[in-house]
Amino acid sequence: MYIENVTISSNEEIAMGIWRMSMNAPKIAAAYIGPGQFINILPNDNWEHPIRRPMSIASVNGNIVEIIYKIFGDMTHQLSRKNSGETINILGPLGNVFTEWDKKEVDPILIGGGVGLAPILNVYESCKNPIMIIGAKTAAEHFMEHDPKNNIYLTTDDGSMGIAGNALKAIDEIDVNENSFIFACGPEPMLHALQKYAIGKNIRAQLSVESYMGCGVGLCQGCVIERQNGQVQKHSYHEKYSLVCLDGPVYECSEVTFG
């Protein structure tokens, strides 16, 4: 875990309101252990926003760490106004990783909803023969091609591209077998639906969840999610709640409770 002032090597809008930023972060790149991990970003040094913003790592190549982010509020807006050559301060790598997607006996189904696509693309890059489903509200938010022949399924809520509907809709068009293993990241309703789906179909799933983070490093106890059956994790002070920043963000499907 490091704090680095990193130089931005590129920062561009890749779809409507969706940006990709690359930074030269040698220490964090070296310490990175795999898809699912995130960094905690501080776009500037004023204290109007005292708290960093967590962003999943979308890829690591050499010293270059990449994120994909959506402009949501003030800090992501500020992020989008940074030019290459400018520096920002990041803390990472943080959190745990998706596992087993690289096992021979696993048929991975990668599902990314909204900005949840960042860690999913990260898995996709190293994954053999995955099926990938990426959901968005509308065509303009997609920057890939709907390509079912190559097992890339895009969905849009408004039907303007790919499959009309959400990721659940797309999964119906896919053959699911006992080796199927869902790896998903996205908004809570999507994860909740996938949790039910996976339990119903009796297939495994790993879900990367979001929560409001005060620190990202286990100090504030703010980022909790309720466990499903009180498993104790070594970093937690307690049994009912898990710390997403340390124990997560990736959980086995039935580990956590939504809503």
Add this chain to the structure above:
Amino acid sequence: MYIENVTISSNEEIAMGIWRMSMNAPKIAAAYIGPGQFINILPNDNWEHPIRRPMSIASVNGNIVEIIYKIFGDMTHQLSRKNSGETINILGPLGNVFTEWDKKEVDPILIGGGVGLAPILNVYESCKNPIMIIGAKTAAEHFMEHDPKNNIYLTTDDGSMGIAGNALKAIDEIDVNENSFIFACGPEPMLHALQKYAIGKNIRAQLSVESYMGCGVGLCQGCVIERQNGQVQKHSYHEKYSLVCLDGPVYECSEVTFG
């Protein structure tokens, strides 16, 4: 009085830590009535610094309003990082003006200490045959030449350029007559000393004072300076204190009390 989002036409360091910024501010330029007036600046739209920063107008040419500022704290630092083409929000023109410097029977002595030089340079530009004294800590903070033949006297506290010492030191080298009239802007100790000097020599003086301003437009009652003999001004709620933003910033020498 207008609030304008103005485009910066230039912003450059003209001496060590001293910057000059020009902006295209047609409304404020049109409403400007003379040297002494100031604008109230908001370098950005975040609320970490809720309060604008007052800056004297150094010149107005056509639509172009110019300020000269010193990097002091966060807001002036942010100002210095603005590029031409970017916009900032300004409110003005505010405050009253130096008067009588353009009268035939007046021999003006213009004195600027530190960043107090901005309004002084403004008078200088339109003034016939003035004597001008500009004080700074050290040579690097000056951007003009010490040129006594042309009645431009520079002083430095450390003696690294021009006359060693403060503005009072320079005034000793000048012939003062009954038509001499001091127009000064600078730090409080300098103004206080000039006040005593002018009263002692029985010459007139107008002093542009600084005070901490919450609004610049008469709403907050924060910017007060103590009057010397309880003159009532039309904008004041009270007799003991004057509002620098409305009644000032320029006062007749014996109108106000220092320290």
Add this chain to the structure above:
Amino acid sequence: MADLSVKIGDMIFKNPIFVASGTFGYGTENPELVDISKLGAIVTKSITLNPREGNPPPRIVETSSGMINSIGLANIGVEKYISDMLPIYEEMDTPIIMNIAGSSMTEYMDVMKKVEAVSSNIVGYEINISCPNVKEGGMEFGVDCEMTEKLTRELRKLTDRLLIMKLSPNVTDIAGIATSSENGGADAVSAINTVVGMSINHTSHFSDIHTTFGGLSGPAIKPVGLACVHKVYRAVNIPIIGIGGIVNSADVIEYFLAGSCSVQVGTANFRNPGITEIILNDLNNYLDEKGIDSISSLIGSVMTHD
């Protein structure tokens, strides 16, 4: 367009955006930058029985997302308010709420009696029992339930105009003070006045404020204002005027959700004297986009998790 009108006592205000006492003078300044006829109401600077020169400078200083002030109730006194201001208000169609401060029950009453004795179009009184910056700021009332109730009751007897008690956040139990105001007969309470604060220059080692302590305002205190309003909302049945750190329409919505039936904008006026007009426009757009017919339907409707 949504209905922005709000009701306090028997008065209907055309919109809920008021300017806060001490941040907009007597409503007669600065007409260039703001169309005051668009304001829901103007709360004028605290008036005391005698004119007050206010505290010596430095009176204000900026802090993180806020500012501290200690103006010290500089004001023209009630006589001059009556002679110079009331006639101007007759010409204005913006409702004026007169804010009164005092150091004793009699002082508050004397000020109100004088104003009630003349004819004017002011619509009500906001009673400042919460100024932290002067001994005479009424804080001894604002921190004590019994005295608050007594003062409210006496003032209630003097006027049929709106009677609004302005509450301090610098107390253990603001809901208790609000209840006392309600019991005393107030039409409404406004909350909050400034939070006691201090600032020191680490280079000069001087206090940044002449009186050492001052009142903190601005976005920094918005969470405190919201908490106070919601606590009071749970305790009383009279309307609440929300104050503290309001700088945009989202803030107004949050104050309504917490329980306000109108709001006052203070410190934000210093940054932009025309900010209330921007807030009003944005508020209209927000309500239209959300399909909310009347802003009053939002009052107190925050959804809590418990």
Add this chain to the structure above:
Amino acid sequence: MADLSVKIGDMIFKNPIFVASGTFGYGTENPELVDISKLGAIVTKSITLNPREGNPPPRIVETSSGMINSIGLANIGVEKYISDMLPIYEEMDTPIIMNIAGSSMTEYMDVMKKVEAVSSNIVGYEINISCPNVKEGGMEFGVDCEMTEKLTRELRKLTDRLLIMKLSPNVTDIAGIATSSENGGADAVSAINTVVGMSINHTSHFSDIHTTFGGLSGPAIKPVGLACVHKVYRAVNIPIIGIGGIVNSADVIEYFLAGSCSVQVGTANFRNPGITEIILNDLNNYLDEKGIDSISSLIGSVMTHD
């Protein structure tokens, strides 16, 4: 190099930069980003008699220059603290101050008795009588002078270690509570805990915090913390540990000038777990540049205008 050591009771701390309770866990986390041996002391997360799971999420939200939290005293309970933490502390050379919370006099006492019954190197106790987020947070003590004095007196009987009462800003008269702590036999007081606050999402209309109200911390509350410290400084003779919005060395100086004899850094750790080391370096430079021999010489030396 200036002398940074400070004295509280009989204890000398090598420097005045402590980390605040609840913002640094048990001092056993996150060793990668901060060299904890450089800290003046670690105040550990509030411990209660029984383990507590804490409040449901959402537990935190950002506000202007601040944040609200309502963690709800999630903690491992005193038994586990004794079995799992105390042995680790034996290996550390950073002084540990144990923070205790409780819902009754007996609970505070029981926790302390259990710890006093075993051997450990903790140097003192900070008693949380000011957590605004749970019924069991001790606030009923923190707002009442008599109960504060009684609790302090009882705890004083149980230990010879440092006894520090942690004060709430959410009271009418913090100086009174501080005086009661002094009278009860406390070695020091720390001020402040968080300020009660609320935050609402204007789009969803939901409270941003599960428990509706939470505790505001960060730079936004620095003026409140400074004012509280200075008020307490004028009222008591025991040392004061300053807390609230400290993010850099200038803030530390200001807290000393206001009357603190050491400080705690809270929220700033979340932004940068290594921030205390930066503060410490800058503090050293500041004192050297100013030619100040000992930081303790600054305590309470703010220059006021009156």
